[in-house]
Amino acid sequence: MSASTATTASTASTAAAAGPTFRLPQERRLVTEVPGPRSRELQARRAAAVASGVSSSLPAFITDADGGVLVDADGNSLIDLGSGIAVTSVGNAAPLVVDAVREAVGHFTHTCFTITPYEGYVAVAEALNELTPGAHTKRSALFNSGAEAVENAVKIARSATGRQAVVVFDHAYHGRTNLTMALTAKAMPYKKGFGPFAGEIYRMPMSYPFRDGLDGKEAAERAISAMQAQIGADSIAAVLIEPIQGEGGFVVPAEGFLPALSQWCTANGVVFVADEIQTGFCRTGDWFACDHEGVVPDMVTTAKGIAGGLPLAGVTGRADLMDSVHGGGLGGTYAGNPVACAAALAAIETMRSLDLAAAARRIGAAALPRLRALAQDTGRIGDVRGRGAMLAVEFTVRGSTEPDTATTAAVARACHDAGVVVLTCGTYGNVIRLLPPLVIGDDLLDEALTVLEGAVRAV
Incomplete structure (x- = not known):
């Protein structure tokens, strides 16, 4: 620093x-x-x-x-x-976000990190590596929106595993790009009339205690059985889930559901991706919703609350996964904008101090x-x-x-x-x-x- x-x-x-x-x-x-x-x-x-x-x-x-x-x-x-x-x-x-943005914008508004880098991007990556669940060595990459983060998490998981299939859940919402529309469950207004969508996406039953009456273990067994029968563990690159679903209805899975899924993924070489875009950054009473049951995802996607209102998103994960992608395979013209990075550091400091x-x-x-x-x-x-x-x-x-x-x-x-x-x-x-x-x-x-x-x- x-x-x-x-x-x-x-x-x-x-x-x-x-x-x-x-x-x-x-x-x-x-x-x-x-x-x-x-x-x-x-x-x-x-x-x-x-x-x-x-x-x-x-x-x-x-x-x-x-x-x-x-x-x-x-x-x-x-x-x-x-x-x-x-x-x-x-x-x-x-106030801290406003001050940080004013300071940053007075110096420079853009260089493109993939052309000439700057410290703010690195500092945000360091903060994400520190704050997201788990003490393992991590790497982060920054993007502009939650949908971009999710799409890049899928890219990384496929690159790291050499597999194609991605598992998502009933009631899920992951974005409005072509791939993330495929990942999203609800047709209207998010998907209707916009197909065809990306392939190799498989939807499994979510733990929804109000509607299914299952405890976490039972709900996890139902989903895992379906994955094994319909796809096969050795074909699955990633299991992608919101720890508490957002657009799908703020569905809180039964206790034990997320840990069981995470454990199954670890045992079968499947990347467990937590979409913490809506749940992250203190929203649920922990820094991340996964913290509630001590779940440590292989990758975490973040956006929304990260930068106090400026567009910024991230993918944070195990170093071996994140580093599996060839040079130039991740990035974007505006990804990790310096002003948004300044806002994020101030927002995170506000979350900590308050x-x-x-x-x-x-x-x-x-x-x-x-x-x-x-x-x-x-x-x-x-x-x-x-x-x-x-x-x-x-x-x-x-x-x-x-x-x-x-x-x-x-x-x-x-x-x-x-x-x-x-x-x-x-x-x-x-x-x-x-x-x-x-x-x-x-x-x-x-x-x-x-x-x-x-x-x-x-x-």
Whole structure:
């Protein structure tokens, strides 16, 4: 580490240790309906200029954001329970991230690391090697998006093993490129009309306790038996799994499922890849979701929360796997952009100094009892699940497991109307997921949960 980098890290640590600071009032404030007149004007411009295939959950145009709030073009202050899909975990425009970006952009914005390298890329790789599960020797490569990271993890696994087959799971989401669409389970809106897709992808049953009633050992035996019968272990390059599924419905596998899969992979020379793109960087109460059961993947893919809102992704894995690829086989023009690397180092320092893993656990401890009580009272929520600040409620027809998409959509609309941003997900479109910034204040979280409870009871 250079002297200037060490000084910056020391300053960042001192600043973060004082606790989160905010530019904007951390409050919900409605001055117009949501979306308001200015947002509707901008929406008309958008309709004339932006491809209709790019949709938005809530067409309130944002002009400012900080901590746990988003301010729209009409001056409404909305409570953010989405974090840009688990991206702004350190808060929007987090002070250390802003300072690091300003410093970096004042020096240079791009050289392409595969042409002339720079220290920031190396420092991010060192941080990933240190933070991801396992004490073994690791290497990292940086990319731009989660889909790129997953695609490159598959490339590396195939190169290292000389095998072709890749195993994924029901309800999985891994991206929107051609290969990652093949890896993704849900057809609409991610895959419909976009085929043909990449081959040698095999889908196995996921552990989904609410719907399958299996414990972790039973669910793992079911998946492993199917892999052995339908593919054969000696043909499988990688098993790719989200430790807690994201778009598929925040499905938390039964305890023991992930360790059993990992152990089977090790015994059969299969690369176990943990897609920690949504679960990583303190979101679930640990640095990575795999830490919860002590699972050590062969490779980990990261993105989203890594850089406080700037586009950056990574693949981190065993040195022998990562070094199996020939020179020039990994990379990209913008991969590991220097400004994004600076943001990532500041975001990681913020996570460390504020102990945002503990903050995520506090969020879960505050929210889960209220959500479970709401489920008990209303009878319209089939399952409440999640870990840390990655939480979900699954709506079902009363007394059954039949998905209730209409209620889910109505609850989300009611929350949006009341100034609370929530996201929906799930294979059946019947899950509301909560991904608050990890720096959200207790009072703001309490108010957001009160709005959600009122929306569920009203609907």
